[in-house]
Amino acid sequence: DIQMTQSPSSLSASVGDRVTITCRASQRINTYLNWYQQNPGKAPKLLIHAASSLQSGVPSRFSGSGFGTDFTLTISSLQPEDFATYYCQQSYSTPFTFGPGTKVDIK
């Protein structure tokens, strides 16, 4: 199985900050990398697929990049509704595996 890691595991930030989360795959996955946002007690929400494609309806302050094994999710200007946990997921091969998550909370 492909192992996914994320860093940091948590971070504290303020509204308006630029935030970057990193995800690494244990083997090359081209751009088969997706990002999800999850608020407490809620289902995950797809933000970005194929490493850099913004899902319909997702604000443009979210962006993704990367190829191969190293990927990043960037929030250009953190908004109050962005305080949540973020998961990366590889869709290169089954079983599709998720990273352990990065919790973004208020500084």
Next chain:
Amino acid sequence: QVQLVQSGAGVKKPGASVKVSCKASGYSFTNYGISWVRQAPGQGLEWMGWISPYNGDTNYAQRFQGRVTMTTDTSTNTAYMELRSLRSDDSAVYYCGRDGRRVSIFGVIDSWGQGTLVTVSS
């Protein structure tokens, strides 16, 4: 709009089975696959498998092989996930999600159900 509505929470004894339903609306049910993902309390997300409502093809994660069965009922646009021989570490919120096209699994879940809490306890 796309909506996936799951069955309610339940408590099961160790060794029992659970069957979670996921009713889809707002799109053509047979044109998309359904993935199942679970999340243990305070933990991350774990993909369990996928089914095509179009032809019934399935793709299960190896660790659930032999214990999980995913089915669909196209007359009611409902997907089901049955997990057998439950253990305490199967206690989790189980999510269904729309994923892929007809007979193609993408691993990209663009709409999710609200989740179903299954608690396994004696």
